[in-house]
Structures are given as structure tokens and as C-alpha cells.
Amino acid sequence: MSEPTDATDQPTSEKLVELAKRRGYFFQSSGAYGGVGGFYTFGPQGAALKGNVEDAWRDRFAVAEGNMEIDAPTIMPEPVFEASGHLDGFDDMLVECPDCGESHRADHVVEDNTKYEDAESLPIPEVEEVIAEYELVCPACGAGLAGQAVETFNLMFDTNIGPGDSQPGYLRPETAQGIFVEFPRLKEYARNQLPFGVTQIGRAYRNEISPRRSIIRTREFTQAELEYFVDPEEDEPPLERVEDVEVCLYPVGEQNDEDGEEIETTIGAAVEEGIVADEWVAYFLGIAKPWYEAVGVDMDRFRFRQHLSGERAHYAADCWDAESEIDGNWIEMAGFANRTDYDLSKHEEYSEDRFTVFKQYDEPKTVERATVDPDMSYLGPEFGGAAQDVVSELETLAERDRSAFEGETVEIELDGESHELPVEKTGFSVDEERIAGEHVTPHVIEPSFGVDRVVYTVLHHAYSEDEVDGENRTYLELEPEVAPTFVGVFPLQSDDELEAVANDVVDDLREAGLSVTYDDSGNIGRRYRRQDEVGTPFCVTVDYETVEAAETTVTVRERDTTDQKRLAVDELAETLAAIRAGDLAFEEL
Template identity: 65%
Template sequence: MSGESETEALDELARRRGFYFQANESYGGVAGFYTYGPSGASLKRNVEESWRERFVTREGNMEIDAPTVTPEDVFEASGHLDGFDDMLVECAGCGESHRADHLVEDATDIEDAETYPTDEVEELIAAHDITCPNCGAPLEGQRVEEFNLMFETTIGPGSGQPGYLRPETAQGMFTEFPRLKEYAREQLPFGVAQIGTGYRNEISPRNALLRTREFTMAELEFFVDPEAGGPDLDAVADVSLPLYPASAQAEDGEEYVELGPKEAVEEGLVAGEWVAYFLARSKAWFESVGVDMERFRFRQHLPGELAHYAADCWDAEAEVGGDWIELEGVASRSDYDLSKHAKHADDTFTVFKQYDEPKTVERATVEPDMAALGPEYGSAAADIASALADLAARDRSAFDGDEVTVEVDGETYTVEKELTGFEVTEETEAGRHIVPHVVEPAFGVGRAVYTVLAHAYDEDEVDGETRSVLRLPPSVAPTTVGVFPLMDKDGMGETARELAETLRQAGFDVTYDDAGNIGRRYRRQDEVGTPFCVTVDYEAVEDGTVTLRERDSTEQKRVDADALPGILADIRAGTRSFDEL
């Protein structure tokens, strides 16, 4: 199936079977907003629970739920006000706005136009005679501008306090760090996770769930000691990472490097053991929820593509409809976020690192004579005193002469050394405060759901008819089991309804269906990805055994109805297979 036909078939199935559809269609709809239907909401919830089990429960991390509306000061500190932009070009003919880098990528062989400066994108639009997708008017000569993607709002009545809908969940975990570190007893490393809604005012939403204006993210902020060792990579030694490094992309190659996590670090390809560890954990998780590993890779960000906070980043990407789409970014954010908030917020964003034994250290301090500095330097005296303190901590040799020079707001001041109160003393300290570094695996839940559906969708032939089937893993399928009476008579309907209720009480998502012939009922469940169907026939009423049908192979086996909850639980958990029954 071609890329375009694959996505068209998936979108048609999604609407018809209740996975997702455009929101507010009765009012015309607005691009970039989707509603998950009954099947989609269940699939999405199962994917989220699987992520939580892997990255929170099994890793021993914390989870929080922070507000989606955030004061402007937070995003000023984080850099989002200045650096969270996409390239916009507006058509002079119809007034429609477009994502300029996407237009260039669609019309050329360039895959990373977002890394280009705006003036070069303007030149590419002109050189390739790119026109407006809406009305066909030429876009040559139209200015390409940076457009901030955050939704702005007002907190409180009237003019109120400016705020924004969060474009990511990460800042909630950074701003609450002073309290969260206490819950972790200031012991590094520790992780804080969050699954929640993010908002980005996309210029041109497209591709269903892949680029929307409201979406769900699952993010983990993992705080580490930059001077300490990393994780035990032997725990993920069995994972092979399909890496697409920046060097290969620069050469326009498609050559992937298959390495284990430890080898990737030793060869300098991946920046740090924690990044390699989370790449390995991520790959295993994606495979567990149904992403096809033959259509999966980790692509390293190019230098011009890196976010303003990232020192290095690898995107987990999957091929869908002929295009590679981002599912996750694993970023090394260094100490950028906590250091930024430490400068702007009235709190402490460090962790106290205790030494194995107390140490005696020399410390340079200043105690300026303000009675002399005040009359001499006026309103600048306090800033000069602060600058002297910073200089003493940074470079004590600057105080070797009779005078000391500092710079305040671009102006140079020379102060007599005797007025600075400079001295070097010995102190015994039990430890010191450090700013943790952050490694962030950030997942797009909607993109993962879309990819799982795309990779699960298949068409085959059963009993001479073409069958549409979603080969979803039992752990994430919207419905675990369909229960059918062969006919709703002679006690079969009553027995089937009782069995369906028993399975529901055992924690399974169950569909009961007695409409139409049994083959059609099977097809309906195959199409929404239900991995098992149970048929209650005359024999079931007589001896308590039922027919259990497996979706992918369509094979059937006779099992005891009383044992069914345990059988399904084992298969869903992966501890037993259908073939072993």
C-alpha cells in the first residue's frame, strides 16, 4: 500500500470506527483540533498507562500534574518568549498563512528547512517558484517571519496578569523543582514525569493527529549529578539502536549506525550514558505498543535544528505514509532550565551535594566599604559591590594589585583594593550546592497513537473476502475481547451476557455483539483491533467451554469459560501465548 493510500485508509477507518475525527464539525470545525472517539480514547488511555508503567513505575520516578495556564514570567525565564517560533509566510492573494519551511520541504528535496535562516527560506521560495497551496498565487517576494507558537491568555479579570497556555509540560516540573527535590531528599538522580495537554498555535496544522494545536505529551525530566557516573548500561545491552547521526544527514546519506547503548557512548556518537539509556528504554517501549521496528530510527538533531535549551537531542522517528515523523525527543538540556529559573525566580534551584568527608577550602570574599563607595559612585555603588563579589568568587587574581576594575551595565569602574574588603579565608565545608543537569525524554502521545494505528493497519483475505484488520498488541487494544452468542436463544444469549459481565468485572474491555452472522461480527472486531473473540454456542451451555478466536491468525481453540479471565490476563501481560493454549 502506498504512503498516501495508507494514510487515507487509516483516516477513513478512524472516522468510521470512532478512533478520531475533527472536533466541532457541527460548527464547521477548526483546523488542528481533534476529538478521540470511544475506540481512540481507549487506545490513547492504554498507551498512556503503558508509558506510565515503563517510565514512572518501573523506573521509580515521581509523577505530578501541573496547571496548563502559566504566568508570562515563567516563559520569559525559560526563553520561550524569544525562541519558540516557526517560520510564517502570508499569501498576498488570499491572505492565507503557511509554514514557510514546510512549503520548501514539500517542493524540494530539502528535509530540514526549519534549520535555515528566514532570508534563505525566502530565496528558496523564489528559486523554486513556490505558490500558495490555497489559491495558487506566487509567494515570491513575500516576507518570511518568525511566529511565536504560544497561545496567549489573561489571568484574572480586566487586563489581569499575562499568561500562556503551556507549549510543553516541562516547565511545570522545572518551576516546582525546589519542592520536588525535597520529596527526593535531595538525592540525585531522580525523575519527575507528567502526562498532560500542551498547546501550540500551529501556522498550518496537517496530517490528522501529527500536527495539531492541542495535544497530549508524556514527558520525563530526569535530574542528574553532572559529576557522577551514569546508569548501568548492561541493563539495556540487548537493545540495538538504529542511529541516524548528524554527520550522515549532512552528507545526504540514509546510512544508519546500529550500535548498543554502551558502544554508542564509547564511540562518542551519543552524548552521555543517560541519553543512551533512555534511547534504549524508548525503543523497547515503542516496540511493545506496536511500532514497527523496520520503520523506526533515532535521528540526531542538526546544529541549526537544536532547541534553544538543548545541548544534544535525538528524535525517535517512524515512517508513516512515506514520511518520517517525530514521536519523541531525547534531549540533553544540561543545566539550562534550572539555571535560568534560578536567575529569575525567588527560590533555590540547586541540590546540596554532601562530601564523603568534610573538606577545608579557601574562599575569597569581599566586604566593600559602602560609606566610601556610596559618595564616590552614587546609585551604581550597590551594583559595583555585587560585581566585586562575583569577581572575587570567579577570579581572585584580579585583586592582586592596588586597584580592581569591574564592569556594570557596560560601564567600567576602578575601585581601590583597600575599599573592597577583599580577603581569603579557610573554611571547612561538608558539601556544596550544585545545579543538576537534565535529560528529557519527551513523547507526543497523539503521534504515538497515530503511528501505532498506521503500523497496525493491514488488509488480508479471509474466507475469500478482503479483511481490514488492526494488528494491535493486546496490551493497548481498545477492546480486549468480543463476546458473541452463536444465536440469542436456548440460553446462549444469557450465558454470553453473563460471561461478558464476568470479564468486565475482571478488568477487561469487553464488547458484546449479537447482531448479524458470526463472520460479520468477527470482521467488525478485527477492524477495531480486538485481539480475541469468544463465541458461546450450544456446547458452551452444556459443558461450560467456549471457542476463543485469535484475531491475527483467525485460529480458534476450545477453552474452559471459568479459566478465560486468567488466560486473557496472561496473554495481555505477555507471559503466555495463544499457541500455548
């Protein structure tokens, strides 16, 4: 039997990174050329784990919720990001060392060396003051940074699309824009019925100033995002499905309170008490929490933290992060935001398409419409080239405040100056109109997951050390649903008869849809240790009892407890498949 280490003896990230490189989970890419910061290759184990996490996310957030999935390009033309605001507002704070020339995230330098935990939310002048006050130094060479200018740095990678007079483009910094720009067609696939959701799992790119902490902060990473389009006036989430889900919340009020602390509550109570004001955001928090638990995130080291006003994205009305604790630090794994109608309105403004959904009324309605039909023979001589701008101002005013036209004159503002026009020259009128429906710009609720950070958290929280039969053991306590390999099959010794049976077992298990590895190298104890270290939940050993006894059985060993049981070979595939599906527990055998 294994003797677990004390719960307070947490593994270090350094141990995990070493294991990940040695056992094929992840390692810095292009190592033959010295490596390049912020880019990582997932090895055979890591690619399988990452794929399983993605499949689990797809099953829960796409399939189970009835949402569509698309796969959009990773390069998009410049106008997309001009409309989305990324060209002007997708910046980090950069400070450059005056001695070695190394560039650093200014907010990270502050957070790592002062009491400030969310320096990203501070304005640049205040960050410069903090650097000077604390006499902060360059992390690379130790030179003082006081007095150095903190500047904004746009995180997007730019490129050119096509030869010659090529079109400027950018690698997408989020998968979301690939969904938003296709909304006019996607709404047709949803039969113009709100609400509906569109998911995407794919790569995103951010030219990080100082990538760090292995795959936690990289320049290329995988996102799993859901954009859920709702009618803000009518659509309500099915909160009853998640109201009893228990969550740990860290709202803004508690963060701003010197004695503030996390709140243990339920989704239903959090909504009722106004802790989570947005019901759609609350609904997806309620879905996400059990999903994180199912893939192996330690719930004692997990919380949802609300964004402070200074760190909230320009498009978000409210946002909560799913965070995990790693070696005493909290890292963001996902963001849950109400993006309102910002994205669709911007793309409609900048493009030539309509980003609304037509909502059909049950019966046509009679409404009053205020319109203007200005006398251009008056406006032309009076305003010259600005006459059309005057028309636009009049149209906007008529729609917004028809009472402004009740007198003999109406006042408008043009280029900061007020102008009075005779109402009779505006052609103002209020008419009745029968309409069958209206165009609605949906609001967007977005759960956005960083897959690489989920993978890292799952590995970190699964990392364990104990002692078995007098030997130290390292193992990954991965959930069967996401483990790269579900079962290892070993012949006890190098023997033709044992190896033949073992190969037949491998074939049977693979036909049952299980991921299997075969290992006949070294003594059986070493083979167990290798599989424990990569997180394989079960090992099957073909021994001499298998081939000599009346009933053909094998030994099945469980990773965490090292307990062993004998199972009949003809029941092995069905039994292990039931365990992986969660329909059967090993201890029940």
C-alpha cells in the same frame, strides 16, 4: 486462513483516517459547527487506545524507574514563560499568501517542494531565498510566494487569569515547565537526594500556523514527559541494563554526508564509539526502543535521529528524536534531550526561590573563599548610582579570578567601559572556611513523548488488509497490551439460552479485568469483521455445542490468523488474562 497482503503494499493515511472516523478512533472536533483546525476528539476506541498507551508509558517510565508523577495546571502565569524563554524564543516561521491571505509554515512549504529536508534549521533570510529560487507557491491558491516576508510567530495561546486587572497567562506549550517551577518542593519529596525523576502526562497547547496530517500536528495534544534531575559531576546511568539493546541511529555526521545512512548498532557500542555522546540520553534511548516495540511500533520503520545544530532547542546540549516512517515520511514521536541546568537556573534567576539541591559531604571540608568588602565612602563619590553595580562586578571577579587583585589596582568593566580601582579600596581578602556541603544545580535529562503521534503510528503500523474466505478484510494488528477492547463475545444466533451463557461469559471476563464488548447484531462473519477492523485481538463465540455438550466450551478466534480453538468456559478468563499479560501464547493452547 488469512492471506496477508504483500509487505510492500502499505496502507495509506487516507484509509486510516477514514477508518478512524467511522470506527470511533479520532475525528475533527466541533463538526456540528464546521470543525476547527488542529483540534481532534478521540472517540470510544481512540480514547481507550490512548489511555492504554499512557498506562504503558507510566508503567515503564514512572513505576519501573521509581519516578514520581505529578499533575500540574495547564495555565501558568506570564513570568514562568519569561523565565523559560518561551516568550521570546518559541517561534515558527510564517509566510502569508499575498492573494488569499492564508498563512503557512514557511519551512513546511520549503520541505514539501524542494530538496531541503530540515528547513526549520535554516535562518529566515535563507528560507526567503529558497522560496524565491524555487518560485514556491501558496499551497491553498497557487499564488507565488517569492518576495513575501517570512516572519516569526509565537506559538503560545495567551489568556487572562482572573477578572478586572487580570494577570496575563498562557496555556502551557509543554508539560515540562509545570515540573520545573515546582522543583523547590519536589526536591523535598525526593529527600534532597539526586538523581530523581518526575513524570507528567497531560495536555499541551501550541497555536500551530498550519496544523495538518490529522493528529500528527495539532493545536492541542497530549505529552508524556520525564524530567530526570542528575548531579552532572557524580551521577552516572546504569548503562549495563540497556547496553545490548539494538538501535537504528541517524547521527548528524551521517545526515550531513551526501552518502550518509542510518547506523545499526547497540546502545553500548554507540556510547563507546561516541555516536551518542551523552550517556544519560543513551540510557533513555535504550529504555524507549523496546517500549515502542511493545506498544506496536514497527521496528523496520523506526529510528533515532540526532538534531542538527540549527534545529536544536535553545536549552538543549544534545537531542535525539524517536522517529517513525509514515507513508514514506519520517515523523517525530519523542525527543530525548540534555537540557543542562538551563531551566532551573533561569527559574532561580527570575523567581524568589532556590532551585538547587544541597549536597552533604561525608566530612566537612576546609576551603578558601575570596571575598570583597568595598569602601563605599570611596565608591559612592566615585561612581554615584552605579556604585552597587561596581560591588557586583568586584564580587563576580573575586569569585572567578582572584589573581586580578594581586597588583595595586584592579580593573573592572562597567557598561562597556574599563575602570581601575585601588585594591585597598575593594576590601579583597581570602579566608578559610569550614563547609559541610554545597548547593548543586542539577542538570535535566528529558525524554518527551507525543502521545497522539504514538497513537497514530501504532494505528498506521497496525493497519493491514488481506482476504479471508474470498472476502477482503481490513484489520488492525494491535498489540493486546494497548488494544481498546481485548475480547468480543458473541452468541452464535439470537437464542435466549445462548445469550444467557454469553452474558455470563462477559461478566466473568470483566471481573478478571479484561475489556470486553458484546455483539449480537448480524451474522457471525460480519461481527468478526467489525472486531477485526477495530483491532480486537480475540473473539469468543457461544454456540450450540456450548450448551449441548457434556463440557461447557466456547470457540476462541484469534484476530491475525483467524485460527480458532475451543476452550472450557471455567478456564476462559484465566487463560485470556495470561495471554494479555504475555505469559501465554494463543498458539500454545
